[in-house]
Amino acid sequence: MDEKDMGTDLEKVLITKEEIDAKLAELAARIDRDYAGKDLLIVGVLKGAVMVMADLARALGSHVTMDWMAVSSYGAGTKSSGVVRILKDLDTDIAGRDVLIVEDIIDSGLTLSWLLSNLRSRRPASLNVCTLLRKPEAAKVDIDVAYVGFDIPNEFVVGYGLDFAEKYRNLPFVGTLAPHVYGG
Ligand SMILES: O=P(O)(O)OC[C@H]1O[C@H](OP(=O)(O)OP(=O)(O)O)[C@H](O)[C@@H]1O
Numbered sequence: 295m296d297e298k299d300m301g302t303d304l305e306k307v308l309i310t311k312e313e314i315d316a317k318l319a320e321l322a323a324r325i326d327r328d329y330a331g332k333d334l335l336i337v338g339v340l341k342g343a344v345m346v347m348a349d350l351a352r353a354l355g356s357h358v359t360m361d362w363m364a365v366s367s368y369g370a371g372t373k374s375s376g377v378v379r380i381l382k383d384l385d386t387d388i389a390g391r392d393v394l395i396v397e398d399i400i401d402s403g404l405t406l407s408w409l410l411s412n413l414r415s416r417r418p419a420s421l422n423v424c425t426l427l428r429k430p431e432a433a434k435v436d437i438d439v440a441y442v443g444f445d446i447p448n449e450f451v452v453g454y455g456l457d458f459a460e461k462y463r464n465l466p467f468v469g470t471l472a473p474h475v476y477g478g
């Protein structure tokens with residue numbers, strides 16, 4: 295699927311595949327350095343972080359283990375409900391482990407804030423966050439994020455894992471949706 299197939303659904307490409315690849319390589323190099331000699335567990339937050347996890351993990355030069363959590367706060371809409379549900383928990387006991395949460399986007403920050411306190415209560419040795427995208431203007435909570443790919447404007451974005459009503463996740467780039475698609 296490419297830009298043309300999405301036709302009038304997309305307004306514009308915000309971040310190209312090439313820009314994403316270059317940024318993930320940069321973040322991976324920093325993570326390799328910061329966790330040198332450690333046994334890092336990267337935790338992908340389903341479903342949105344699938345693409346970031348897959349590409350970031352392959353860009354890393356060190357061995358890591360991977361686990362997944364599925365949480366949902368958005369349902370089919372474009373606003374976070376703030377009510378987070380665990381749909382799938384970790385398989386790993388993270389007590390004493392170095393853990394890096396991998397996200398596609400921090401929007402209001404409500405999902406991540408909830409997730410951080412949930413995982414902190416399991417007593418990991420360290421807990422950090424890597425996100426491809428962040429919307430500073432949308433933040434409802436202040437979260438310290440170690441690795442940020444791109445700060446973006448407060449617009450609803452799709453592609454590279456991000457969906458609108460479960461569509462557009464498989465676009466290789468990040469773009470904005472035309473308002474008529476989501477009733478804006
Ligand atoms: O900062 P927030 O406003 O809380 O938004 C960010 C969260 O929203 C998205 O997940 P979503 O609940 O849409 O589930 P999905 O990953 O399955 O699409 C995204 O993957 C983040 O987890």
Ligand code: HPA
Pocket residue numbers: 368399401449450451452456457458
């Ligand atoms: O801008 C967004 N797009 C898709 N999913 C999202 N989840 C939070 N913010 C977004």
